Amino acid sequence: MLNGEYRPAPVIVDISKDAAIERMIEARVAIRAENEAIRWRFRLILIETIMLASLVLLAGLLLHQPAAMVVRGSIIVGLGCLASGTMLVGLSG
Template sequence: MKRHSASPDQLPLRLVGNTDDELERIIEARVAERAEVQAIQWRFRLVIIESVMMTTLVIAAGIALDLPMSKTLTGAATVGIGCFLTGLMLIGLTGAASRLLAKLRRKS
C-alpha cells in the first residue's frame, strides 16, 4: 500500500510515547500557531481591500465632481497610500500589543 506524503502546510505529528494530555497540548499549540498566522494574513488582505476601495471612491468622486484627472489621480493615490500605510501600522501595533500582553500574563 502506497503512503501519501504530507502536505507542506501540515506539521508532522509524532504520536509515539505521548500521553493524551500531552497530545492535546501539542495539538492546541499547533492550532493556535496556525490561527495566528491566518489572522495576520486576513488583516493584511482587509487592509489591501480597504485601500483599493478608498482609492476607487476618491476617483469616482473626482469624476462625479468633474475635476481635472491629474488632481483626481493624485488625490486618489495619496488616499490609497495613506490608507495602506495606516493599516500596516495598525497591524504592527496590534501584534506588538498582543505580544506585550502575553509577556505580562506569563509574568503574573
C-alpha cells in the same frame, strides 16, 4: 481472511500520552490561527485601501475635476490608508 471476513488489526492507543498530544495539537492550531488572522487583517487592509482610493477617484471624476489631480489624490489616499492600516496591524501585534 480465509472465510471471507476482514478483521482489521486492533488499534493500540496509549492514553498516558493524551495530554501531551493535546497540548502539541493545541499549540499547532494556535500558531496556524494566528497566522491566518494576520493574513485576514492584511486582506482587509488591502480591500479598504482599494475601496477608499476608488471612491476618491470616482468622486473626483464625477465632479469633473482635472484627471491628474484626481489620480494623484486617489493615490495619496490609498497610500495613506495602506500605511495607517499596516501600522495599526504592526502595533497591535
